[in-house]
Amino acid sequence: MDSEVQLELLANERKALKQAIRDEEHRPHPDDLVIHDLKRQKLALKDQIHELETHH
Template identity: 85%
Template structure:
């Protein structure tokens, strides 16, 4: 797969996770475990994007 396409897909996933984090934070009783997992996923996607950008 072309690295630009792969970056776009990962960036789209990261954007969706950012929105999920916002949604969870604005709930009356945010779940800390859910937030932690979402933030971990977001960071993993950021790392993947960085790896692709630096190796291609």
């Protein structure tokens, strides 16, 4: 897969996770474990994006 396409897919996925975190935080009783897991996933995507950007 072309690295530009892969970067775009990862960025879109990260944006979706950011929205999911926002949605969970604004629920009447947000689940801290869910928020923590979503943030961990978002950070992993950020690391993947950085890795692709620095090696291509």
